[in-house]
Every structure is written in C-alpha cells, then in structure tokens.
Amino acid sequence: MNFWLVKSEPDAYSYDKLEAEGRGMWDGVRNYAARNNLRAMKEGDQVLFYHSNIGMEVVGICQVAKEHYPDPTAESGDWSVVEVIPVRRIKRPITLKEIKATPELANIALIKQSRLSVMPLTAEEFEKILKMSK
DNA sequence: GCCAACGTTGGC
C-alpha cells in the first residue's frame, strides 16, 4: 500500500464536501508531476487531505476507491482523475506550521514544492502525522 | 494584497 497527500482549497473542494457526497472524483489536475502521482495510486491507498490557503492543515484521511481514468473535465490534453472515499477526519488537524516544525516531515513535498497538489508520502511520514493528531 | 516559486509558452 502507498501513501499520499492531496491539497485542495476548501473553497473549491473541502473534506466536508467529500464526506457529504460520500465519494469524490479528484479532477482538474493540470500539472504533469501531480498527474503522474495520480496515475501511480492504487485502490486502497491511503491519502491525507490537506486544505490549502484556508486552514492550511491536514484535516482527514481518504482512500483511493477507483484508479485513474481520463479526466472528463479536460477539454484537451492527457489528464487523469482518481476517485476517493472519505475514511475519517483526524482527531486534531495538523497545521502546515506544525509540519514545518517537525524534523521527520522536513522532506515532504508540501514544504519543498509548495505548488505540487498531489504528492507521495512515506509510511513513516503518514504515521507521524496521524500520531501527531492524537 | 503581495510576492516567491515554479511551470508553461513562445520568440529567437
């Protein structure tokens, strides 16, 4: 199993909305690095959901429910989506500030490549964030 | 609201 972190501006698509809908299509990715990460996702992979701009914190966990297929919202180009289902909110949101202050998390792309919207996490990084939320 | 980072576009 692999671990990921996805970012969304809650104004555009929030964890609340994913929970309300029960299932979400992760569309609109128009960045090759992010798209390639989407394509590497396998069903059952665990995905942290991060709110950018507003909140700037990890709020919950979701899971890949359907592997990548062509993005129906793309007018042209070779883009992909995956489908995700919510797993649970984490007990306490973990802010970007806390992530930055945690040495074990210093290498995640959230910090180094702030514009990447879909990024891999190691199992250790994933577990660390969950531990911090307790 | 500003600006740094960085990806993309287009002229040469």
Place this chain on the structure above:
DNA sequence: GCCAACGTTGGC
C-alpha cells in the same frame, strides 16, 4: 534548445 516573459499557486 535556450531563456525571457508570463500566469498560477499558495504562504505570509
């Protein structure tokens, strides 16, 4: 194929 200009993202 290089690189300057430009647009977008996202933190502050």
